[in-house]
Amino acid sequence: MAPTRKLNQVVVVGAGVAGAMAVHTLRAQGYDGDLTMVGDEWHAPYHRPALSKKLLTGEVHRAGIDMAPQNTLDLRVLRGARAVGVDTRSCTLEIRDGGRYETLDYDGLVLASGAVARQWPKGPVPEGVLTLRTVEDCFALRSRIGRRTRVVVVGGGFIGTEVAASLNSMGVKVTLVSRGNALLQTALGAQMGSHWTDLHRHHGVDVRLGVEVDAFLGGGRVKGVRLSDGSKVRADLVLLGLGVEPVTEWLRGSEIPVDNGIVCDARGFAHGPSVVAAGDVACWWHPLYQRHLRTEHWEQASRQGITAARNLLLGPDGAEELDAVPYFWSDQYDTKLQLLGVPEGYDTVEVIEGGTDDGDFTAAYGREGKTIAVLSTTPGRVNDFRDALAEGAAFPPVRSAQLV
Ligand SMILES: Cc1cc2nc3c(=O)[nH]c(=O)nc-3n(C[C@H](O)[C@H](O)[C@H](O)COP(=O)(O)OP(=O)(O)OC[C@H]3O[C@@H](n4cnc5c(N)ncnc54)[C@H](O)[C@@H]3O)c2cc1C
The missing domain is CATH 3.30.390.30 (FAD/NAD-linked reductase, C-terminal dimerisation domain)
Incomplete structure (x- = not known):
């Protein structure tokens, strides 16, 4: 496909799968202007799904989760640099790179700032209460795991159940706490979710359903949790799998529409013809479902990164809608x-x-x-x-x- 409009300064915010797919697509589609990727992690893009699975269990090494390298692309990569504001009238992006602020001009902008793990909503937590989103989080969790470690996993969604399965396979004693009537209930419904509940119990995970964590036990260091049914579970480590929040706070004050993520049309346009969004941060209109959908899954993030980049080059008149049926996978045991x-x-x-x-x-x-x-x-x-x-x-x- 030949680009139908000439862009000269494209900036991609976020170096996850959506951002990585966007930069690869831009070059593959013949875009030959300046290209900058701003990512606040210190890593090149990597596969997050491994963090709760084979990287956690040690079945793959750190190098094994890197995505296709970007160094073959003519690309300026800013690592450890954070986008802190965007002005759509002057078409400028403000970034903080270390202690230094820099303003980048753009005529095409891809917003792919992803999501972060939801933190404990009821205030500060003691040491030993962790979340999982980054490679550092994965290593922090793994480094604290020994055969005798007792872990409470809070949340019966994908992160919680995957971490429970991985730790269980490492011989760790796991208690999995979920307020639903079945594991994976939000994603699969109670009937199908009960199959995964049985699977975890069959492997020896202590699954507690219909309860919430009321409080953490221990002073500075976590020693367990107290559940809403009054019971107490001892633990050396607590992993919170409470879902994710799209990273949009940095857009506050801009004209980019935000409502459960960056609101986009079915082609990824978020504001005028120059700003598109993709991945976990983006809430695209889905033609099949006739509503906005924010999916939080790898394949959709990848597809949106590709489509958004193509559409940026095509411009609104030639842009194509993404109507692919959403897909995800999960590996447990x-x-x-x-x-x-x-x-x-x-x-x-x-x-x-x-x-x-x-x-x-x-x-x-x-x-x-x-x-x-x-x-x-x-x-x-x-x-x-x-x-x-x-x-x-x-x-x-x-x-x-x-x-x-
Ligand atoms: C542990 C784990 C397991 C998973 N397993 C599966 C699975 O089995 N199957 C599945 O389908 N999906 C899975 N997922 C979900 C999948 O990984 C995500 O949907 C996907 O990573 C989203 O990609 P993204 O590029 O949109 O966002 P992200 O991967 O979140 O990347 C966004 C990047 O932007 C950076 N960033 C954020 N704000 C800024 C800013 N202001 N300036 C610069 N950079 C910024 C972030 O640090 C991050 O590097 C899993 C996720 C996790 C965490």
Whole structure:
């Protein structure tokens, strides 16, 4: 594709997967102007999903999680540099690089500042209460783990359940606390979530459902938690998996619209023809669901980085919408969970292949007679339902291969 408009100074904020895909795409699409990537971590872009899985367990080394190198691109990379403000009228971005402030002019801006782990909402926490978002967080967690360490994981979402599975496989005694009736309930619903609850219990994780952490025990150093049912769990370490917050506070006072992330149209434009956003920070209009969606998953962040960069070069008149069905995966023990679609508001869920008892199954979610999501533990199986989901096919869905 040849760019349809000439840009000369593109700046990408954020060096995660969305930002990395954006810079690669810009050059691959023939953009030959100045290109700057501003990232406040000291690392080149790396794969975050490994932080709760194989990097935590030590099955992969640090070098194994780096993304494709950027040094082949003609690119100015600012590491440890933070964007602190944007002025869309003068088309300038203010950054703080160490103690120094610098103003960058842009005629194209990609906002990919991602998300951060949600902190404990009820005030300061004692030493030993950790969160997990960066490679440093992963090493901080790992360095405190010994065979006799007792860990409480708070939160039954993806980070909580993945960390619990990884620590369990390392021989660590884990208590997993969730206020839901099943693990992964928010993402999968209670019925399917109960399969992962059983899986964790089967491996020996002490799963406590329907309870919250009321307080941390211990003075300066955490010694455990007190739960809302009055029980106490001793712990040497507490890992909070309370979800994430999009990184938008630095845009305060700018004209960039923010509402649960940077509000974008279906092509990634957030403000006029020069500012696009992508990844966990971005809340794109999704043509399939007819609403804004902020997905917090790797594949969507990658796709949006690519699409936003292409559309920046194409300009609003030639830009294309992104209507791909959202996808994510999670690895826990020997089970790969893959979900295609958005099961929110489902009124029926049915196992359509295999059985939950032997752990190898595919389930479909429906709403008002249409298929809205497919969940599978058979690697790659969800791909057979991409067309069905994109077309809003009747429930239960039929695999593409079975249609011919
Ligand atoms: C432990 C863990 C496990 C995961 N596992 C899975 C999985 O199995 N499957 C899945 O689909 N997804 C998974 N995810 C989610 C996936 O990693 C994210 O969706 C993806 O990383 C989002 O990429 P991003 O580029 O939008 O944001 P990020 O990866 O958050 O990158 C944003 C970057 O911008 C930087 N930044 C922020 N503000 C500024 C600023 N003002 N100036 C400069 N730089 C800034 C940040 O420091 C960061 O480096 C996981 C996430 C975590 C944390």
